[in-house]
Amino acid sequence: MKGPGSPDILVIDDSPEVQAxxxxxxxxxxxxxxVRSAENMHEAIDRLREARPELVILDLGLKADSGLRFLKLxxxxxxxxxxxxxxGDASKSTLTEAVRLGxxxxxxxxxxxxxxxxxxxxxxSGRYSSPMKFFGRRDGIASITxxxxxxxxxxxxxxxxxxxxxxxxPGTAFLLGLGLLEVPCKVTSCWNGDVSGTxxxxxxxxxxxxxxxxxxxxxxxxxLSRSAI
Amino acid sequence: xxxxxxxxxxDPRMPFAFRQLGCSRRVDLRHVDNLVEAxxxxxxxxxxxxxxxxxxxxxxSWLETLKAETGVELPTLEFGPLDAxxxxxxxxxxxxxxxxxxxxxxxxxxxxxxxxxxxxGRITGVSETGFCVQSEVxxxxxxxxxxxxxxxxxxNGLSHPLLQLVNTDALPENGxxxxxxxxxxxxxxxxxxxxxxxxxxxxxxxxRASA
Numbered sequence: 001m002k003g004p005g006s007p008d009i010l011v012i013d014d015s016p017e018v019q020a021x022x023x024x025x026x027x028x029x030x031x032x033x034x035v036r037s038a039e040n041m042h043e044a045i046d047r048l049r050e051a052r053p054e055l056v057i058l059d060l061g062l063k064a065d066s067g068l069r070f071l072k073l074x075x076x077x078x079x080x081x082x083x084x085x086x087x088g089d090a091s092k093s094t095l096t097e098a099v100r101l102g103x104x105x106x107x108x109x110x111x112x113x114x115x116x117x118x119x120x121x122x123x124x125s126g127r128y129s130s131p132m133k134f135f136g137r138r139d140g141i142a143s144i145t146x147x148x149x150x151x152x153x154x155x156x157x158x159x160x161x162x163x164x165x166x167x168x169x170p171g172t173a174f175l176l177g178l179g180l181l182e183v184p185c186k187v188t189s190c191w192n193g194d195v196s197g198t199x200x201x202x203x204x205x206x207x208x209x210x211x212x213x214x215x216x217x218x219x220x221x222x223x224l225s226r227s228a229i
Numbered sequence: 230x231x232x233x234x235x236x237x238x239x240d241p242r243m244p245f246a247f248r249q250l251g252c253s254r255r256v257d258l259r260h261v262d263n264l265v266e267a268x269x270x271x272x273x274x275x276x277x278x279x280x281x282x283x284x285x286x287x288x289x290s291w292l293e294t295l296k297a298e299t300g301v302e303l304p305t306l307e308f309g310p311l312d313a314x315x316x317x318x319x320x321x322x323x324x325x326x327x328x329x330x331x332x333x334x335x336x337x338x339x340x341x342x343x344x345x346x347x348x349x350g351r352i353t354g355v356s357e358t359g360f361c362v363q364s365e366v367x368x369x370x371x372x373x374x375x376x377x378x379x380x381x382x383x384x385n386g387l388s389h390p391l392l393q394l395v396n397t398d399a400l401p402e403n404g405x406x407x408x409x410x411x412x413x414x415x416x417x418x419x420x421x422x423x424x425x426x427x428x429x430x431x432x433x434x435x436x437r438a439s440a
Contacts, residue, residue: 118423134354134361135434141352142384144362146410147376151341156333158230164346165373169407172365177345187365197373211233211257218275221332224342226300 007124010053011037012044012070014063022057022111029117041070048074053081055123057107060087060098068101076102082123086111099133150201152178155221157214160185162201163193174203178220183209232277232326233257237267237285247280247319250311256323264291271295271303277331278304278322304331352381353409355429357422360392360412367397367408375412385428391415 007030013019016039023035036053038044040062047053060067067085074083085098086107095106105119150162160176160183168174172187184206193200205217236243236258244258259274261267264285281288288305296302306322308315336342350364368375374393382389392412399408417425 112419114419118419122423122426133436134356134359135429135436136352136354136361137434140363141355141432141434142379142381144350144352144377144379144381146348146350146362146364146366147378148346149343150346152334152336152344153341154333154335156330158327158330162344162346163341166346166348166366166368166375168346168348169365169367172348175345175347177347182347207230211231214231215233215273215275218332221334222275222299222301224334224336225332 007055008034008036008051008053009055009057009120010044010047011035011057012039012062012067013037013057013059014039015059018059022116025111025113025116026120028113029120041073044070055120056081056083057120058083058085058103060085060094061089068097071098071101071103076104084119084123152224153200155224157205157217157221160203160205162203163195164199164201165197167199168201176203176205178217181216181220183217230327230330231255231257232323233259233274235267235270235274235276235279236260237262237264237279238282239263239284240282243282246311250316250319264288267291268295271299275301275332276303277326278306280306280308280319283307283309301331347378350410352379355425355434357417357425358414359395360414362410362412363407364410365407367399367410368394374415385424387421387424387428388417390417390421 009026011019011022011026013022019037019039023037026033026035036047036050038047058067058070062070067087071083071085079102082104083102084105084107085103086109087094087098088109098106104123107115107119146166148164148166150164153161153163155161155178162176168187168190170187170189174185174187176183176185185203186206187201187203190199190201192198209217232255234256236247238260239262240246241260241262244253244260247253247258258280259270259276261270264287267279268291288307292303292305304322304326306319308319348364348366350362350366352360353363354361374391377392381387391414393415394410395413396411397408398411
């Protein structure tokens with residue numbers, strides 16, 4: 001990796017206006033940048049023969065040759081530079097194909113100068129993480145509690161029946177928030193609900209709740225029953 | 230479920246006598262002296278049932294008043310001599326209580342109260358556009374925002390984004406059902422995305438084919 005002071009960037013785009021815009025923006029970000037440009041695949045190959053760039057910014061919508069063809073000709077294992085693709089068609093299938101062929105990152109048209117600066121800097125630094133890939137650790141990164149609302153169909157000290165927007169595997173432990181009361185429960189069964197996208201969930205409150213906690217739970221059930229009368 | 234039963238008797242040793250009879254398995258017995266005290270203690274403990282000695286009068290009207298005031302129909306068993314036939318009746322009574330909870334709320338559609346469900350999970354993969362959360366919950370309807378609680382964002386100087394479920398994959402995990410939920414991050418700007426890229430780099434995370 002060369003220092004970020006004098007990067008060599010190759011812009012491949014068949015529109016002179018877009019080329020000029022990108023060159024201007026890149027020079028603002030890196031004052032001493034060397035930006036070369038190519039309008040089609042042949043020119044791009046010539047530029048690559050002249051010198052190896054540190055970054056290629058590639059329009060996926062080249063007229064004569066698809067930008068995807070460039071990625072096929074210069075696959076990731078062969079080339080020694082990252083490729084930042086930009087496209088007006090940010091559909092999942094296009095981007096998936098581009099990433100499969102080794103594109104490192106993407107920009108949407110019209111190009112946001114801040115996004116261009118951020119992604120270009122990241123790619124040139126070599127400290128890069130693709131937005132299209134997940135990074136992680138085997139043991140996980142952090143704990144998270146997923147929280148969602150459910151309708152209480154029936155509630156007693158021994159059984160809970162809920163209509164939820166999420167399916168829960170039998171055995172799943174969860175906290176049921178009833179106002180200020182949080183009841184530890186375990187799922188006994190879960191299947192599709194009557195309404196599409198909902199689930200019918202049956203669970204049992206923890207059997208080892210303290211006497212006072214159980215009194216509070218009964219109080220809550222009683223209050224719900226009275227409010228329904 | 231352990232049932233809490235009031236023993237209404239003038240003899241404070243009565244709960245002990247029930248225990249001697251072998252009637253106290255999985256049952257908490259609490260002595261109260263009379264119906265007035267029982268009404269007072271009712272609000273404090275919300276018992277599942279009452280055992281009433283044969284000598285008490287106006288039990289019927291007491292139960293009616295209690296129902297009118299609290300909405301609870303309290304199962305009642307009258308006791309006389311604590312002998313073997315009574316022990317059998319008592320066991321049946323407790324069995325019935327377990328199967329037919331005194332405190333139960335059943336709601337019709339449209340009248341159902343709401344509750345919050347909190348399910349634990351682990352963030353197993355991150356990218357600047359999404360998160361993968363492994364947990365035992367899944368969803369069939371994508372693009373629905375999901376609430377969450379984690380200190381991950383605050384601890385790393387990132388604002389809390391809106392997480393929207395995109396896709397769920399089933400994972401084989403120790404024979405138990407487990408799911409990889411892929412969430413899309415909404416509401417972040419480029420500054421936050423860049424900060425996350427830096428965090429990924431600083432923590433030497435590796436690309437994972439399946440987060």
